Structure formats: structure tokens, C-alpha cells
Amino acid sequence: MLTTSEIESYREDGLVIPRNFRLSETELECLRGAVDSVISTNPDTPTDFLFNVHLDQAPPLRLVGHSAFSTLATDDKILDMVEQLIGPDIINWATHLFCKQATTGRAVPWHQDGQYWPIRPLRTCTAWVAIDRTTRANGALRYIPGSHKAGIYSHRTDNSPDLTLHQVIDDPRFEEDKARYAELEPGQISLHDVHLLHGSAANQSGDRRAGFAIRYMPSTSVLRRDLDMSQISKLDWTQIPLLLVRGQNRHADNDLEIGHRSGSVG
Ligand SMILES: O=C(O)CCC(=O)C(=O)O
Numbered sequence: 194m195l196t197t198s199e200i201e202s203y204r205e206d207g208l209v210i211p212r213n214f215r216l217s218e219t220e221l222e223c224l225r226g227a228v229d230s231v232i233s234t235n236p237d238t239p240t241d242f243l244f245n246v247h248l249d250q251a252p253p254l255r256l257v258g259h260s261a262f263s264t265l266a267t268d269d270k271i272l273d274m275v276e277q278l279i280g281p282d283i284i285n286w287a288t289h290l291f292c293k294q295a296t297t298g299r300a301v302p303w304h305q306d307g308q309y310w311p312i313r314p315l316r317t318c319t320a321w322v323a324i325d326r327t328t329r330a331n332g333a334l335r336y337i338p339g340s341h342k343a344g345i346y347s348h349r350t351d352n353s354p355d356l357t358l359h360q361v362i363d364d365p366r367f368e369e370d371k372a373r374y375a376e377l378e379p380g381q382i383s384l385h386d387v388h389l390l391h392g393s394a395a396n397q398s399g400d401r402r403a404g405f406a407i408r409y410m411p412s413t414s415v416l417r418r419d420l421d422m423s424q425i426s427k428l429d430w431t432q433i434p435l436l437l438v439r440g441q442n443r444h445a446d447n448d449l450e451i452g453h454r455s456g457s458v459g
Pocket residue numbers: 291301306319321332333334391392393404406
């Protein structure tokens with residue numbers, strides 16, 4: 194569980210690294226195997242864009258998944274902390290494995306997650322799980338503390354192939370010199386707010402940097418499948434499966450059936 198001061202840090206900074214959370218070596222070994230597995234079973238997908246591999250062949254990209262990721266996305270210890278931040282009714286609506294290979298891993302530009310997502314109201318929390326050690330050298334997550342309080346920033350599109358994502362901050366309020374790094378040991382996590390400005394540099398080091406982002410929203414929010422996001426996101430949001438992982442669905446427009454198929458967990 195998060196301590197009172199960790200909850201306070203999340204509210205103030207928009208990101209917190211829980212001191213008492215660490216996956217076991219056994220869990221990590223299993224996750225490293227799962228990373229290797231989904232890289233080899235999805236050879237045409239960049240290793241930093243393995244989307245929804247907690248499911249098997251699920252929308253939007255229909256990638257081959259691995260059950261270690263679904264186990265992680267429903268881990269009670271993680272959900273207990275997420276519950277402290279967004280309440281007891283929780284939907285896991287996506288995951289994203291960002292595996293930056295040694296020396297060639299691409300940068301994730303400075304951005305706000307909310308930019309990409311058709312969720313209203315925009316209240317989500319990401320649990321970002323370090324599978325490898327993350328350092329400044331291999332492209333650890335970096336963020337601007339407190340930036341989540343300023344609402345929506347302006348972004349522009351940059352389709353450079355050197356970037357993993359393509360919405361880039363373009364706002365006079367952005368001050369890169371205020372950046373802090375979330376350097377993590379393997380098995381540690383950070384939790385971040387949907388409005389936090391964050392990104393990560395290219396990996397020019399000799400060490401791989403794999404991190405697994407689990408996206409949660411309170412079930413009082415809705416994933417708006419009807420919104421046209423095509424100018425911003427390359428993903429088709431209309432079939433994304435929603436998983437109620439705790440409590441009850443509180444919004445009638447959240448369809449919990451779309452996009453699932455029987456036995457869809459990898
Ligand atoms: O893994 C990274 O470097 C970026 C992660 C990110 O942007 C996110 O989880 O929202």
C-alpha cells in the first residue's frame with residue numbers, strides 16, 4: 194500500500210515511486226521470458242510498441258500476448274495502490290510494453306498521455322513496471338513534477354521514425370530543465386497521472402530497457418469509442434477490450450464485451 198506521504202507526492206508531482214513495492218526475482222524471471230517471447234512471436238512489431246500483449250490477438254493490433262502480462266495487470270498489490278489513487282472501481286483498458294533495445298532504442302518524446310486517449314473524463318493512472326534496470330543512460334522515464342496540474346498542453350505531430358510516439362509537446366509553459374528522472378531497479382514501479390508531462394531519451398547504452406505500462410481508469414470514466422482520434426493516434430480505439438479488474442462498472446457506456454474473444458487472455 195502507498196503511505197500517506199506517497200499519495201501526497203502523487204498528487205503534488207503527478208508521479209510516485211512506491212518505496213515498499215518490488216516484484217520478486219521469480220516474477221521478474223517470468224516477465225523477462227515473456228518479453229523475449231512476445232518479441233519473437235511478433236517479429237513485425239517494433240519492440241517499443243508491443244501494445245496489449247496482456248491479451249492474445251486482441252484489438253487494436255492483434256499481437257500474440259503472454260499470460261505473465263495479464264497476471265501483472267491484475268496483480269492485487271498493484272491494484273491496491275491504484276485504488277488508493279483512483280478509487281475502488283477500476284478498468285484496465287490497455288497495456289504497452291516499451292522495450293528499448295540496447296544502443297538502438299528510440300526516444301519517447303515529451304508528451305501528456307491524455308493527448309492520445311478518448312477517455313472522458315480523462316482520469317487515468319499508469320503503473321509503469323521496470324522489467325530491466327532503468328537509468329538515465331538507457332532511457333529511464335523522465336517527467337516534469339507538478340505539470341499534471343496545468344491541464345492540457347499544446348502538442349504538435351512529429352512523425353519522425355526515431356520516435357516511439359508522435360505527439361510532441363509544443364507549449365511555452367514547458368521547461369525541460371525542471372525534469373526529474375524515475376530511475377528504477379528491476380521490479381520497481383512508478384505510478385503516473387494522465388496529465389503528467391513525461392517522455393524518455395533514446396537508449397544509447399549497451400543495456401536493454403524494458404518497461405511495461407498498465408493503463409487503468411476509474412469505471413466512472415468512459416472509453417469513448419465514437420470519438421475520432423485519427424488525427425492524433427494511429428490506433429483504432431473502437432474495439433479496445435475493457436477489463437473490469439476491481440469493483441463495479443459505474444458508467445453505462447463502458448461496453449465490457451467489445452473486443453474480447455473467449456479465452457482471449459494470453
Ligand atoms: O516507457 C517509456 O519510455 C515511455 C512510457 C510512457 O510514455 C507512458 O507509459 O505513458
